[in-house]
Amino acid sequence: MEITDISTTKISNESWGEFIEFPLVTIMSKYDEYYNASGENPQARRKWMGPVGDVVVEVETDAGITGVGVGNWGTGAIATVIEETLSKIVVGENPMQREHLWEQMYRATLPFGRKGVAVMAISAIDQALWDIAGKDANEPVYELLGGPAKDEIPAYASNLHPVDMEKLEREAIQYVEEGFEAMKLRFRHGPEDGRTGMKKNEEIVATVRDAVGDDIEIAGDAYMGWSVQYAKKMTNRLAEYDMAWIEEPVIADDISGYAEIREAAPMPISGGEHEFTRWGHENLLEAGAVDILQPDVGRVGGITELTKIADMAEVHDVPVIPHAGTNPTLHAIAGHTNMPMAEYFPIPEWFEEEQVNRESTYADAIFENPPSPENGSIPLPNEPGVSTELNREALQHFAIK
DSSP, X not given: OOEEEEEEEEEEGXXXXXXXXSOOXXXXXXXXXXXXXXXXXXXHHHHHHOSXXXXXXXXXXXXXXXEEEEEEOGGGHHHHHIXXXXXXXXXXXXXXXXXXXXHHHXXXXXXXXXXXXXXXXXXXXXXXXXXXXXXXXXXXXXXXXXXXXXXXXXXXXXXXXXXXXXXXXXHHHHHHHTTOSEEEEEOOOOGGGHHHHHHHHXXXXXXXXHHHOTTSEEEEXXXXXXXXXXXXXXXXXXXXXXXXXXXXXXXXXXXXXXXXXXXXXXXXXXXXXXXXXXXXXXXXXXXXXXXXXXXXHHHHTHHHHHHXXXXXXXXXXXXXXXXXXXXXXHHHHHTOTTOOOEEEOOOOHHHHHTOTTXXXXXXXXXXXXXXXXXXXXXXXXXXXXXXXXXXXXXXXXXXXX
């Protein structure tokens, strides 16, 4: 079999729906023009994130099999890297030689890569190559990874944007009723909001804890919007709520800061969503920086690299709970003993109620068969490959020409 062509489609972040506009603390919240803790600046994230939400990559072969991969975000530069560099590496090659092609793509992009959009581009192609292999074998990819290590995939509900406390409470109760035993909220405030912001962050956690009771795991995401000292104070303040983890308290490159926070925090600290390759995650593990690793299959280097990271983390007794429960991610989770759980983004009922006369979309809009939990767990995908079928109508609708 031979790769004959690669095509890319840039997808507008309009496919992510209005969730991109909700109030939360982010890495950019320290700047007034990107601050949206109040909810009064809904364009704050759209402004710095750019117009491209995803890049869909399709790898064609002379056997009539096409593999699909997705590069997340990357402002469209993923497509440029593929078209100008990586396509020259892989077109004409055997798609089954995934390790060989991964190494060549990584080395070819080293002068301008190692992290960021170059590795995102590699990630998308790698997903597509696994998709081809699964389709050729007429097997789900997790069968190629050694077979399923679990019968179903436990998931945590990952939304809980604190638009207001009444909606937050309703949403938390909804997820319990849907069978989720874990959920993740977003914080709204960081150092720029002082002690008042700390109190409001605590109110968010207290509201969810009161709504769901003591038997549900609650995590919280700071999206790199805190400082080390603020995180130490904030985590201490949240000790009584028995949180499952605090996610990305500081910027991804502050590994020593992560380690300092982890040493002081009364709950687990997680990170890795914005880290790249096995080498980046090795740095986190060697520094004792995190209790939980959260690599993203669209950023670390694809399924090939994600499974290596999970193996390495297992040696350190650190579980891997990947960012974003996409279909490629679910196959990696299903096939590995050190990935206990998937992230899932349900749509809250209050949001659907407000979509009268509006186009309701979300991050899985471009797929025909997005994951769908049953009683808090996701059934194993059973379609060949990575089990991803594109919604061509939605793809055309959201494509950026």
